[in-house]
Amino acid sequence: MGGVRRTPQRTAVLETLGRCREFVSAQELHALLAGDGSAVGLTTVYRALRALDRAGLVDVVRDETGERLYLRRPTDEHRHYLICRRCGRSQPVDARDVEAWAERLGETTGFAELEHTLELSGVCRPCRRPTGATPTTGATPNDAADAGR
Known part of the structure; x- marks a missing residue:
């Protein structure tokens, strides 16, 4: 620790x-x-x-x-997540673009030791599935994989 x-x-x-x-x-x-x-x-x-x-x-x-x-x-690196507003499921996202943006912002504004918080939320694929949908009634193959996460 x-x-x-x-x-x-x-x-x-x-x-x-x-x-x-x-x-x-x-x-x-x-x-x-x-x-x-x-x-x-x-x-x-x-x-x-x-x-x-x-x-x-x-x-x-x-x-x-x-x-x-x-x-x-x-890991020791800072991470960002997508959070489902309905079920709370979280998924880490590739944050290289966010980190590069924060670094550029610090350089252009003259700020140092820049820290940031970025919260991304949406509705995950399983929660978007119509009520009562089953894998044979409209769910995609990726839905089944996502449901296991």
């Missing part, structure tokens, strides 16, 4: 978050920890998530209500 003091609670939070495939709220993460038998309190979960965020170990997005959602960052 580079850059953050290792405690049993932070380790439990990071390990549990690492098992999540989608962004989760602090409350959802707390429930997962409790389900695993961990006695980490909700306040401790919030503190651990803040520390992990500052250390660059988690990605953070906001949902439509403004609540912060967390996902363990698989």
